[in-house]
Amino acid sequence: xxxxxxxxxxxxxxxxxxxxxxxxxxxxxxxxxxxxxxxxxxxxxxxxxxxxxxxxxxxxxxxxxxxxxxxxxxxxxxxxxxxxxxxxxxxxxxxxxxxxxxxxxxxxxxxxxxxxxxxxxxxxxxxxxxxxxxxxxxxxxxxxxxxxxxxxxxxxxxxxx
Amino acid sequence: xxxxxxxxxxxxxxxxxxxxxxxxxxxxxxxxxxxxxxxxxxxxxxxxxxxxxxxxxxxxxxxxxxxxxxxxxxxxxxxxxxxxxxxxxxxxxxxxxxxxxxxxxxxxxxxxxxxxxxxxxxxxxxxxxxxxxxxxxxxxxxxxxxxxxxxxxxxxxxxxxxxxxxxxxxxxxxxxxxxxxxxxxxxxxxxxxxxxxxxxxxxxxxxxxxxxxxxxxxxxxxxxxxxxxxxxxxxxxxxxxxxxxxxxxxxxxxxxxxxxxxxxxxxxxxxxxxxxxxxxxxxxxxxxxxxxxxxxxxxxxxxxxxxxxxxxxxxxxxxxxxxxxxxxxxxxxxxxxxxxxxxxxxxxxx
Numbered sequence: 332x333x334x335x336x337x338x339x340x341x342x343x344x345x346x347x348x349x350x351x352x353x354x355x356x357x358x359x360x361x362x363x364x365x366x367x368x369x370x371x372x373x374x375x376x377x378x379x380x381x382x383x384x385x386x387x388x389x390x391x392x393x394x395x396x397x398x399x400x401x402x403x404x405x406x407x408x409x410x411x412x413x414x415x416x417x418x419x420x421x422x423x424x425x426x427x428x429x430x431x432x433x434x435x436x437x438x439x440x441x442x443x444x445x446x447x448x449x450x451x452x453x454x455x456x457x458x459x460x461x462x463x464x465x466x467x468x469x470x471x472x473x474x475x476x477x478x479x480x481x482x483x484x485x486x487x488x489x490x491x492x
Numbered sequence: 493x494x495x496x497x498x499x500x501x502x503x504x505x506x507x508x509x510x511x512x513x514x515x516x517x518x519x520x521x522x523x524x525x526x527x528x529x530x531x532x533x534x535x536x537x538x539x540x541x542x543x544x545x546x547x548x549x550x551x552x553x554x555x556x557x558x559x560x561x562x563x564x565x566x567x568x569x570x571x572x573x574x575x576x577x578x579x580x581x582x583x584x585x586x587x588x589x590x591x592x593x594x595x596x597x598x599x600x601x602x603x604x605x606x607x608x609x610x611x612x613x614x615x616x617x618x619x620x621x622x623x624x625x626x627x628x629x630x631x632x633x634x635x636x637x638x639x640x641x642x643x644x645x646x647x648x649x650x651x652x653x654x655x656x657x658x659x660x661x662x663x664x665x666x667x668x669x670x671x672x673x674x675x676x677x678x679x680x681x682x683x684x685x686x687x688x689x690x691x692x693x694x695x696x697x698x699x700x701x702x703x704x705x706x707x708x709x710x711x712x713x714x715x716x717x718x719x720x721x722x723x724x725x726x727x728x729x730x731x732x733x734x735x736x737x738x739x740x741x742x743x744x745x746x747x748x749x750x751x752x753x754x755x756x757x758x759x760x761x762x763x764x765x766x767x768x769x770x771x772x773x774x775x776x777x778x779x780x781x782x783x784x785x786x787x788x789x790x791x792x793x794x795x796x797x798x799x800x801x802x803x804x805x806x807x808x809x810x811x812x813x814x815x816x817x818x819x820x821x822x823x824x825x826x827x828x829x830x831x832x833x834x835x836x837x838x839x840x841x842x
Binding site for chain 2: 441462467469
């Protein structure tokens with residue numbers, strides 16, 4: 332396994348400056364808890380730091396996911412994340428997708444429905460990858476696999492760089 | 493109960509907690525709910541356990557009578573009672589199927605069936621209880637013969653599906669096996685006279701109006717001449733066969749698509765169950781349960797179905813399984829990612 336990274340020379344982009352969150356000091360504790368765009372950006376900022384399984388760069392730096400690629404409808408409790416694998420034949424696409432799903436599962440309230448997909452045209456086996464990422468039985472089975480779970484946890488480990 | 497004449501709703505009569513992870517599936521013991529025997533069902537979960545629930549004859553409340561644990565080492569995905577209710581089969585992601593014997597409320601694991609390469613997704617008994625079928629992510633369906641002394645012998649390994657097999661189900665009266673898959677198809681399997689040699693006799697796929705994504709489950713009507721399947725393509729499909737031909741010498745008659753129910757659920761439909769009195773219940777990832785009945789209008793050549801009732805927010809997360817009870821009083825049980833099981837009664841809207 333020493334030889335052959337799938338994408339040995341990825342293009343690395345600058346991290347985008349995040350918008351600051353305006354938190355009112357006199358927030359009403361009894362207000363209905365809803366998730367707004369900024370809050371999703373906060374969660375997003377957490378998972379933008381997910382590391383590419385192959386590289387020390389975060390998914391944001393590789394433009395695998397951008398803020399624009401996250402669609403939220405809090406009223407419908409719905410999130411869709413669209414990510415762009417670095418190369419068309421990226422075999423890590425399902426792992427990256429699994430990491431995104433796990434991160435959202437652990438961060439969002441359980442009422443949320445989450446769809447994960449690769450950007451249209453960005454992957455050679457787009458339909459197959461999307462189908463696998465959204466089959467919850469396969470996801471559940473994958474997360475019972477200790478090796479896969481270790482890999483996911485490693486990808487989700489915060490980078491303190 | 494004249495279903496089309498009145499309006500009905502599902503009334504929640506119990507919410508059962510105990511599982512510590514998502515509940516994948518449940519199965520009513522077919523030998524209960526009649527002759528004064530209290531209703532019993534089993535539920536299985538991502539918490540690796542199976543729970544046995546019984547309704548108290550006096551109070552009507554539900555109690556967990558047993559927890560079957562420390563046998564399966566991974567998610568228990570599916571469970572099924574033998575027709576006489578004496579044996580419970582449980583299928584697990586740990587690639588084994590366990591057989592539990594029920595002796596007066598105690599459950600003992602009497603056999604473990606090994607052979608599949610990886611996760612088993614479903615297990616089902618045939619109508620006489622002489623055969624058991626299992627299916628797996630390894631793309632195969634296995635048929636096991638039940639021998640004396642808690643012995644199970646694999647009589648056939650059916651290959652044909654090109655992806656995970658999600659569910660197996662036997663025809664209610666004939667030894668015909670149905671399997672549905674991640675490859676978007678339903679396959680029908682028949683054995684020879686000795687039930688030793690099995691082969692695929694029909695594949696229901698997109699070319700004959702079948703599903704365009706994963707088929708998660710299927711169920712038969714009481715007479716066995718109609719079948720409903722549900723899918724990730726957000727539709728339910730009704731299939732029919734010729735009942736007289738089915739029971740003829742040939743023992744098989746092809747199934748044809750007659751009706752597609754679309755525009756109801758808006759996320760994956762995981763479970764469908766046809767009640768003995770003709771109500772189709774469906775449970776989906778949109779957290780809702782829907783009930784459908786066949787239109788009785790004369791002069792319509794092809795069958796059509798209408799929505800009888802929709803229960804939004806039946807659970808707070810995905811509904812994974814819906815099952816009608818046996819017995820005099822028909823109840824519906826549903827199992828969910830929210831870790832609960834709910835029991836529903838169909839009542840007229842007053």
